[in-house]
Amino acid sequence: MASYWEEALDVDDLTASVVFDPDTGFGSAGTNGSCVSDGPFTQLELHITQYTNYANYCLTRETNTDIFQGATLDNIAECTNTTTYDEAYDCFQQSPHTAGHGGVGGTMLDVVASPSDPLFFLHHTNLDRLWWNWQLNNLTYRLTDMGGRNIPTDSYLAQNNFTTPGPELLDYDGDSANVTTLNHTLWMVGLIANATVGDVMDLRGDLICAEYV
Ligand SMILES: [Cu+2]
Known part of the structure; x- marks a missing residue:
């Protein structure tokens, strides 16, 4: 069995999500980019960031309810109704994918360091689950449907320095x-x-x- 964060359940009250429980979850959502200060990852020290390698800094979160609205069941249904892998990829990466990174914020927004927040993995297993649900709608075709770039575009590289x-x-x-x-x-x-x-x-x-x- 694989664990995941069913983000659609939390779009109405992101910071009340069970994933942020300091005792049974991953620690509080955090405010204004300050260090996560409760739960199992209190003051977690990190080293690699998008901007400066081997800096010393702490795990941060800065929730954004507006961006997290991308995780709604309506958005997911729109993606699940796409036909090809390319269409599904574009759809899932735009709304549900951005929702998790931008909704949690802080370290999760760093394109290099985001896996340093353990929530990254619950977010991405959820995307994996949604992709599998999409595959299940036409399994014979979608077990082999692949496409898309495997190197970043020049504009993406420039945008992230x-x-x-x-x-x-x-x-x-x-x-x-x-x-x-x-x-x-x-x-x-x-x-x-x-x-x-x-x-x-x-x-x-x-x-x-x-x-x-
Ligand atoms: Cu991601």
């Missing part, structure tokens, strides 16, 4: 194409063996072997 990556990153697996295919290698940073996109298309497959209930 990133330089364009060199071939050591773009061609690390000998695949310099910028369209994602089932054969594209997912680099696992040495934590586990690399896999391909095709290896993770089926939630019930050998590599992921999970279910959302």
